Amino acid sequence: MGLGGVSVGGLRNQPSQVVALLDLPQHVAPLFDMYLHHPNQQPSLRPRLPQALVAHENQYKKSPDDALLAQYDAQVRRYYQERTGGNKETSWSEQIADTLKKESRPHIRSFLESQGFIQK
Template sequence: MNNTIENIKNHRSIRQYLDKDISDEIIDEIIKAAQAMPNSINGQQTTVIAIRDKSKKEKLAELVGNQEYVAKAPVFLVFVMDFYRTYLAGEKTGSKQIIHEDIESALVGAVDSGITLGAAIIAAESLGLGTVPIGGIRKNPEEVIELLDLPKYTFPLVGLAIGYPSDESHTKPRIPFESFRHNDTYNKEAIENSIDSYDEEMEAYLKDIGRYDKEKNWSTLTSSVYQNIYYPKVKDAMKKQGFTPAK
């Protein structure tokens, strides 16, 4: 396979970084790669905020759940679902925007931001940088919105810490490929048959990296998380930003 595919398959989350700056030219190239990705109706409803300010990174590290590597990373990107831009287009043309009143806005925004996030990760890692996505940007969304001065019809969806790796972490095993790729229809049997074997693989991996006592295996970790609403402040914060799909 080519180098791009090998780089993607070699992905691992990097949380420890060298004390080495990243030039604006490199960050621009990463964000331009993200911007080049496809998006719904060419609405371009994603904005990326690059954060270098030390105090702001330290505050974000606290808000996302005391994840110190957010503060230590030279650059932290925040991917924002942005229907403010399209709202302004509607104001210009006299066509009232109502997409933010439907769940479709959240789906469009999440898909488009996810595509741009993936491109940014691939671009950064192709340049020898390490990354780790931070879903915790949604843990305290109102404070993040205030800190970043986000207008109505926008919402911070995910962050990305970027830096030169100080060490190489392990590559985390993925679910068996035959339960990931399905042909023509959804294969429930493949899913059901894969869980035990994947739990066993994850147990070995977690023991190897010293996290078995905390996580046990895939089933234990995911079920412990998803028995609750992961980030319960999101719903009310989205309403305050003008997203009202349940009204």
């Protein structure tokens, strides 16, 4: 089909407004929006987290494969260096750590309560 796509979670910044705009009923919550398009160029594919780090069989693996994670971090770092002409030099682990340091969407709990997902 030749489609490209990107998912965006930004609508969770103002979920009540999205609910009103789309006239969503109770027990429905917008999680992300997806944009599909026919790209006018073929960008390089972004490296994906190896399945061995995210797929678990019969039991959860408590500690990740450090060597595999380091290999993926190096791959992501190279991807960003190439894609940005050296302006971005970061690994996946660094990006996740930075994201988790920040408080994100403190209003979500009260929104989910208002949509009937969480009982007070």
